[in-house]
Amino acid sequence: MIFFRKKNSIEDENLVGANLSNQYLKNVNLSGVNLERVDLSRSNLKNSQLSGANLKNANLSYAKLEKSDLSGANLSGANLKNADLSGVDLSGANLSGANLKKVNLKGANLSDVDLTGTNLTNACLFGTNLADTDL
Numbered sequence: 278m279i280f281f282r283k284k285n286s287i288e289d290e291n292l293v294g295a296n297l298s299n300q301y302l303k304n305v306n307l308s309g310v311n312l313e314r315v316d317l318s319r320s321n322l323k324n325s326q327l328s329g330a331n332l333k334n335a336n337l338s339y340a341k342l343e344k345s346d347l348s349g350a351n352l353s354g355a356n357l358k359n360a361d362l363s364g365v366d367l368s369g370a371n372l373s374g375a376n377l378k379k380v381n382l383k384g385a386n387l388s389d390v391d392l393t394g395t396n397l398t399n400a401c402l403f404g405t406n407l408a409d410t411d412l
Contacts, residue, residue, distance in 0.1 A: 292311065293315070308328045308346075312332050318336045322342045323342065325345045328347065329349045333353050336355070339360060341361045348369055352367075367387050368386050368387070372391060374394045375392075377396055384404045388410065389410065
């Protein structure tokens, strides 16, 4: 269970390097929050707002992020192995050097995304928008 100093608010929270693995965070708003090096492995973040969040070097392996908004997020160096990103909006995000091995990106929006140096081995890209994406 996660407790914040201010009820229902993450303002002024320091979540850098936090262990949030195996958490139920469905529909949470983490837009613009610094989550660098945070462990969100096996967490449920379905339908969450993470636009503009800093998830650099974060562990999101096996996380459930279906239909979440990660537009403009920094996911460089993040581990997303086996994560479910179906229907996710990643437009304008930075995924350079990220591990997307066996990730589900079915129907995701990856327009204008930086995928340089990204591991996409066995990733599901069916119906994924890759317009203006840097591979």
